[in-house]
Amino acid sequence: MKKYMSILSDLEQRMMEGQYRSGEKLPSVREAAKSYGCSVSTVLRAYSELERRHAIYSISQSGYYVVDRQPARGARNEGQTIDFASASPDLNLFPYLDFQHCLNKAIDTYKYNLFTYGDLNGLEKLRHTIVSHLAGDQVFASPDQIMITSGVQAALEILAKMPFPNGNETILVEQPGYDLYLRFLETEGLPVRGIARSTAGINLQELEEIFKSGGIKFLYTMPRYHNPLGTSYSTVERKAIASLSAKYDVYVVEDDYMADLGEERGFEPIYSYDSTSRVIYLKSFSKIIFPGLRLGAAVMPRQLLETFRKHKRYADTSLLSQAALEVYIHNGMYERHKxxxxxxxxxxxxxxxxxxxxxxxxxxxxxxxxxxxVYIPFMLSQTVNMERLMKRLEARNIRVEPGKGFYLSGYPERDKFLRISVSRALPERIEEGVKAIIEEVKRSGGRSSSG
Structure with missing residues (x-):
């Protein structure tokens, strides 16, 4: 990251955390240059960018000041709901001005091309840009392997319905797992089977037995920041899944939709261990920018490309959105916002x-x-009355998501838990919410781990 962008990011973070409050004067350009160990021109560039984004303003002969902002529309006032249920991004973190700039630049760059139906695979320049973007996550592919879809969900639905070279039909899903996909598979009447996953991981011996028994078309997995468990597979588990996939000719659909939300370095996806082209890698851009953008990328093994294209049938995403995303990634804004x-x-x-x-x-x-x-599951005693707990929390204006909905219908609910999401939780109200949940768990029949 360029030095001025690093300074820009740090200043935005300080303003977000209240270290620089509305109306407060920022350090002088010379003071900031000394503090950041850079030139005055570098600080000026960062300050100018903040001014362009309407985050600060300058007063001649005085300096730079933080813009006096009203509370954002998305923020909730004291006494209203504490939201631990929503999985959608925080409205107050959306890069509106950045993306508006990218939309304008995309219109200027692509002009009349934006009003055609577009390429079934997706905008060619975006696919080339995504190749470089994914390489940072150890996902190496060529542009012709990348399919741009209307979000990851669209790719998942196509993969569920299309035939695979192994001739199998049953889809294996983690339990608990992504609720929307589970409901889709059940509604469509597609053959589906579950395998238990816990915060400790997956039983690799059981996975091998299921792969060996035959009939599995693909395993659908979220190896990183799993929804709803929040945990990630270890390197040993990711390597083993890739190895078993090759051994038993079972494909793996790797949904890495939260890849950009982690602090850890060196996490290599299952795709990076795939030596036989049986892993389909899915990447969403909605969790970083806007859910409404509805853009995802599928990195396809070459033997599946033509079948995927036939089932996709038409270009299902806005060319303008694709062009704007390409500008957003290419000019470094995506990385800075990440x-x-x-x-x-x-x-x-x-x-x-x-x-x-x-x-x-x-x-x-x-x-x-x-x-x-963004997820942490609160595991509860089997003695907790969940219906009573949910009613009590609702009465206290606390939203949580019970674990039951993350299982296939009829699959035994092995753990009783609440999926807690911090995505839309106001930082200043997190402690209040946690304290209230613990109080209501106790009133609803909760027992200590030692009891």
């Missing part, structure tokens, strides 16, 4: 863990050591 939201969500996860440590003294809730992503 670091901004990583720090925001990581801070919320820390607040939640600290609150849990302070108030969960009776051990009513078991929680994995999760420090990245």
């Amino acid at each position: 670091h901004k939201i990583i720090s925001q969500y990581a801070a919320r996860i820390r607040l939640l863990n600290e609150a849990l440590k302070r108030h969960n003294t009776d051990g009513l809730i078991q929680a994995a050591d999760i420090r990245s992503g």
Whole structure:
């Protein structure tokens, strides 16, 4: 990252955290240059960019000041709902001005090309840009392997319905797993089978037995920041899944939709261990920018490309959105915004863990050591009356998501839990919410881990 962008990101973070408040004067250009160990011109460039984004303003002969902002529309006032249920991005973190700039630049760059039906595979320049973008996550592919879809969900639906070279039909899904995809598979009447996954991981011996028994078309998995468990597979597990896939001719659909929300370095997806072209890698751009953008990328093995194209049938995404995303990634804005939201969500996860440590003294809730992503499941005793708990939390204006909906119909619910999401939780209200949840768990029949 260029130095001025690093300064820009740091200043935005400080303003977000309230270190520089509305109307407050920023350090002088010379003071900032000394503090950041850079030239005056570098600081000026960062300040100019902040001014262009309407985050600060300058007064001649005085300096730079933080813009006086009204509370954002998405923010909730004291006394209203504490939202631990929503998985959609925080409205207040959306890069509106950045993306508006990218839309304008896309219109200027592509002009009349934006009013055609477009390429079935997606905008060619975007696919080339995504190749470089994915390489940073150890996903190496060529532009012709990339299919741009209307979000990851669209790719998942196509993959579920299209035939695979192994001739198998049953889709294997983790339990618990992504609720919307489970409901889609059941509604469409597609053959589906579950395999247990816990915060400790997956039973690789059981996975091999299922692969060996035959009939599995593909395993659908979220190896990183799993929804709803929040945990990630270990390197051993990711390598083993790739190896078993090759051994038993079972494909793997790797949904890495939260790839950009982690602080850890060196996480290599299952795709990077795939030596026999049986892993389909899916990447979403909605969790970083806007859900309404509805853009995802599927990295396809070459033997599946033509079948996928036939089932996709038409270009299903806006060329203008694709062009704007290409500008957004290419000029470094995506990377800068990614670091901004990583720090925001990581801070919320820390607040939640600290609150849990302070108030969960009776051990009513078991929680994995999760420090990245947006999900932490609160594991509860089987004695908890979930219906009563949900009603009590609703009465206190606290929204949570019970674990039952993340299982296939008829699949035994092995763990009783609440999926806690920090995505839309206001940092200043996290502790209040955690304390209230613990109180209501106790009133609803919760027992300590030692009891």
